[in-house]
Amino acid sequence: xxxxxxxxxxxxxxxxxxxxxxxxxxxxxxxxxxxxxxxxxxxxxxxxxxxxxxxxxxxxxxxxxxxxxxxxxxxxxxxxxxxxxxxxxxxxxxxxxxxxxxxxxxxxxxxxxxxxxxxxxxxxxxxxxxxxxxxxxxxxxxxxxxxxxxxxxxxxxxxxxxxxxxxxxxxxxxxxxxxxxxxxxxxxxxxxxxxxxxxxxxxxxxxxxxxxx
Numbered sequence: 385x386x387x388x389x390x391x392x393x394x395x396x397x398x399x400x401x402x403x404x405x406x407x408x409x410x411x412x413x414x415x416x417x418x419x420x421x422x423x424x425x426x427x428x429x430x431x432x433x434x435x436x437x438x439x440x441x442x443x444x445x446x447x448x449x450x451x452x453x454x455x456x457x458x459x460x461x462x463x464x465x466x467x468x469x470x471x472x473x474x475x476x477x478x479x480x481x482x483x484x485x486x487x488x489x490x491x492x493x494x495x496x497x498x499x500x501x502x503x504x505x506x507x508x509x510x511x512x513x514x515x516x517x518x519x520x521x522x523x524x525x526x527x528x529x530x531x532x533x534x535x536x537x538x539x540x541x542x543x544x545x546x547x548x549x550x551x552x553x554x555x556x557x558x559x560x561x562x563x564x565x566x567x568x569x570x571x572x573x574x575x576x577x578x579x580x581x582x583x584x585x586x587x588x589x590x591x592x593x594x595x596x597x
Contacts, residue, residue, distance in 0.1 A: 385411055386420045393427035396479040398493055406498040409536055411472075413529045414505055415461060421508070422474040423501065431478035446481045447500050449507035450474040456510035458521060475504035495539050502526055502533070503544040513545050520548050 387407045389400055407423060432444045439448075452473040453462040464470050477500060486493050506525055513519040526543035534541055 385417050387411070388420065388422045389425070390422070391425045392430060393425060393479050395427065396425075396483045396493075398425070398479075398497065402494055403497055403501075406533075406537070407501050409533055410498060410502050410505055410529060413532050413536075414509065416472055416505070419462075419470050419472040421472050421505070423477065424474060425477045425479050428478065428480045431476060431481075434476060444478050444481050446478050446485060447504050448476040448478075449504045450476065451508045451510075456508075458506075458510040458512075458518075458525070460510070472505070473508040475501060475508070477504075495541055498533065498537075498539065499530065499541050499544050502530055502541075506545075519545060523547050 385408060387404045389404055391400065403423070407421065411417065411419065411421065428444045431448065432442070434448055435445050436442045450473050452469070452471045456462055462469075462472070477497070482496065482500065483493070485491065486496055503526060506522055511518070511522040511525055513522050523543050523545040526545050527547075530541045530543060533539065
């Protein structure tokens with residue numbers, strides 16, 4: 385199991401070693417010990433470009449998930465056909481949006497990043513929040529793994545996906561409106577920022593620096 389971390393921005397400081405460690409804890413809790421994942425921390429322009437191209441939303445966002453496997457059913461681990469397919473996918477973090485959210489909501493950056501990673505990993509495993517039922521299912525899974533994660537780390541994290549009692553409130557409505565659609569591979573377009581992302585993702589799969597073991 386490896387977490388390949390690429391930081392493509394300079395404005396937001398975070399502890400990369402802690403982020404990799406926490407991501408590994410979450411992967412273990414999700415029984416992803418044999419899989420690799422790529423985490424890319426981006427600035428505003430790149431994630432806005434990706435969000436527009438793959439989700440038709442011309443705004444910055446906090447997180448995008450690019451699954452390696454298609455048609456994964458929630459709760460069922462993918463079955464790679466060979467050793468080269470033990471890759472669960474890519475998680476893209478919009479660090480400018482995350483920093484703003486932390487400042488506005490008085491959240492700790494080091495405790496909020498694992499919440500987003502957990503949310504992204506659930507997407508890579510087929511969980512969605514595009515209907516009320518799927519949102520409830522995803523919230524349950526996030527709550528399950530973050531409860532175990534809190535016991536392991538001493539953190540006080542809570543699911544990003546809203547609970548059933550918030551469905552009809554603004555947070556729930558936002559998630560239902562912001563439907564998740566599996567994106568096409570990042571390298572399929574000619575967008576400048578897509579090429580930047582493609583290059584870094586390719587490099588992250590070849591290089592394994594000591595703090596990312």
